[in-house]
Amino acid sequence: MIVITNKNVSEERIGEIVQYIEKTGVKAHVSRGEDRTVVGIIGQAEPTLAEQLRQMKDVENVIKISKSYKLASRDFHPDDTIIEIKGVKIGGEHMVVMGGPCAVENPEQIDEIARLVKAAGGQVLRGGAFKPRTGPYSFQGVGVEGLAMMAEAGKRHGLLTITEVMTPEYVDVCAEYADILQVGTRNMQNFDLLRKLGTVQTPVLLKRGFSSTYDEFLNAAEYILAGGNPNVMLCERGIRTFEQYTRNTLDLTAIPVLQQLSHLPVISDPSHGTGRRELVEPMSKASVAAGANGLIIEMHTDPDNSMTGDGVQSLFPDQFAALLKDLEKLGELVGRRFDTEKAPAEAFATWKK
Ligand code: PEP
Numbered sequence: 001m002i003v004i005t006n007k008n009v010s011e012e013r014i015g016e017i018v019q020y021i022e023k024t025g026v027k028a029h030v031s032r033g034e035d036r037t038v039v040g041i042i043g044q045a046e047p048t049l050a051e052q053l054r055q056m057k058d059v060e061n062v063i064k065i066s067k068s069y070k071l072a073s074r075d076f077h078p079d080d081t082i083i084e085i086k087g088v089k090i091g092g093e094h095m096v097v098m099g100g101p102c103a104v105e106n107p108e109q110i111d112e113i114a115r116l117v118k119a120a121g122g123q124v125l126r127g128g129a130f131k132p133r134t135g136p137y138s139f140q141g142v143g144v145e146g147l148a149m150m151a152e153a154g155k156r157h158g159l160l161t162i163t164e165v166m167t168p169e170y171v172d173v174c175a176e177y178a179d180i181l182q183v184g185t186r187n188m189q190n191f192d193l194l195r196k197l198g199t200v201q202t203p204v205l206l207k208r209g210f211s212s213t214y215d216e217f218l219n220a221a222e223y224i225l226a227g228g229n230p231n232v233m234l235c236e237r238g239i240r241t242f243e244q245y246t247r248n249t250l251d252l253t254a255i256p257v258l259q260q261l262s263h264l265p266v267i268s269d270p271s272h273g274t275g276r277r278e279l280v281e282p283m284s285k286a287s288v289a290a291g292a293n294g295l296i297i298e299m300h301t302d303p304d305n306s307m308t309g310d311g312v313q314s315l316f317p318d319q320f321a322a323l324l325k326d327l328e329k330l331g332e333l334v335g336r337r338f339d340t341e342k343a344p345a346e347a348f349a350t351w352k353k
């Protein structure tokens with residue numbers, strides 16, 4: 001249930017409404033919008049509460065919400081959520097690009113890639129130190145040392161960092177090193193992990209499970225929000241369909257649907273969404289055209305020799321830079337803008353394919 005207040009209602013009055021609600025044994029969540037304030041009610045409200053609230057001064061309307069997720073819902077929070085990390089804004093009209101290798105391999109690799117992500121105008125360096133591999137004999141990532149390598153490279157080149165966390169026990173150490181924690185597709189419904197992520201304030205990029213519905217996806221986000229961490233981004237990274245040509249099917253429809261259902265920023269991952277380098281550029285553009293708030297893209301200086309199989313879907317640095325230039329122009333048409341500058345082409349001169 002949500003309570004919509006009249007315009008220009010005072011803070012004091014909102015406080016009284018919250019008190020009235022909480023006295024009945026449920027929780028109230030206040031969302032202040034540009035225009036009006038919405039008070040969401042979480043928990044099993046008494047049947048008479050809606051009618052009592054409707055009679056109150058300064059209450060414009062009371063609407064019953066049947067969705068199982070509340071805090072993730074746009075009904076509860078009509079304005080776009082904008083997450084600000086060290087001056088970088090994610091959500092709304094701000095366009096963010098996260099680029100980097102599938103896995104952190106060594107200090108030189110991550111440092112050179114960080115330099116090239118920054119030069120292209122990206123704001124976030126991606127890289128896995130703990131890799132969720134389908135087979136137990138595949139490279140599993142370099143672990144905590146990789147976190148330190150990436151943090152160092154991010155700091156040196158003025159980039160935020162994002163890395164995947166796979167278990168609740170590693171949330172604190174990953175949060176110590178990285179600015180954003182990624183939950184991978186295979187862990188979208190790892191509820192212990194989600195609960196733990198609710199106890200920190202580090203922003204989380206939650207990837208959609210490859211066989212999950214929008215409803216399941218938003219309920220997974222709700223776990224983190226309900227735990228007390230409001231900084232959640234949703235990431236469409238492709239779903240499993242009957243098609244075998246691509247690694248996954250990037251569900252572009254998810255972008256506007258999730259933005260209708262939720263206020264959380266929506267990021268697209270065309271690398272895992274397609275699994276093919278030549279499709280990353282068109283699907284990045286399609287994602288921005290569909291309204292994505294940002295992209296997470298694999299980029300590698302030597303993809304043929306990358307330590308995970310994801311070299312085949314990694315862009316070369318010059319392709320990454322060219323793509324970001326085009327996205328800037330495309331963004332103008334769809335109300336998305338980069339807040340960061342791109343370096344002149346010479347920044348790429350020392351890198352050779
Ligand atoms: C990744 O980002 O490298 C990754 C493993 O992603 P996903 O969980 O979407 O497969």
Ligand code: MN
Nearest residue numbers: 102298308310
């Ligand atoms: Mn990968």
